[in-house]
Amino acid sequence: MKKLSIFFLFICCGTVAQQVYVSVDKNGVPLYSDRQLAGAQKLDLKVSPQSQPPQLNSSDLRFNALNRADADTRTYQLKILKPETESTVFSNQGEVLVQSQVIPALTSQHKLRLVLDNTQQSPVQQSNTFRLLGVERGAHQLQLQALDQNGKLIAESSVTTFYLRKTTITSPK
Secondary structure, three states: OHHHHHHHHHHHOOOOOOOEEEEEOOOOOEEEEOOOOOOOEEEOOOOOOOOOOOOOOHHHHHHHHHHHHHHHHOOOEEEEEEOOOOEEEEOOOOOEEEEEEEEOOOOOOOEEEEEEOOEEOOOOEOOOEEEEOOOOOEEEEEEEEEEOOOOOEEEEOOOEEEEEEOOOOOOOO
């Protein structure tokens, strides 16, 4: 494999190695070199010109640059719609459905994550709806965060406080 990769290196670097020679060792394995060894034969290599990338006109370049810049500098407004601030969620299973709003819509490069009580609660995702399970009763704080393609925080919502209440025998409501 090493010998084969050396051969391809010689082929690809036609301007560096002008001549390539091949010989066969006692085991019948071809050996490639840029020097003529005893019994080596010169190979005729035809190097094709490297293919050029397609040419873009100036309007294509301007459009692509604007899209990249727009995606990188986009300012999001994030808001948690449900549960509402200071509201009470009733769930014996500790299930909380979180709905949020993102303006403008996320680009494909950007993702959302949900933070509950200063701990990340969800994998990063594009959807603005989250389902939390196993939330304990009591007061909780939620925050929505937007991340760029490198995981860098680019926007966050204000903190929403809600209360989870579980129905018990001693306190039915």
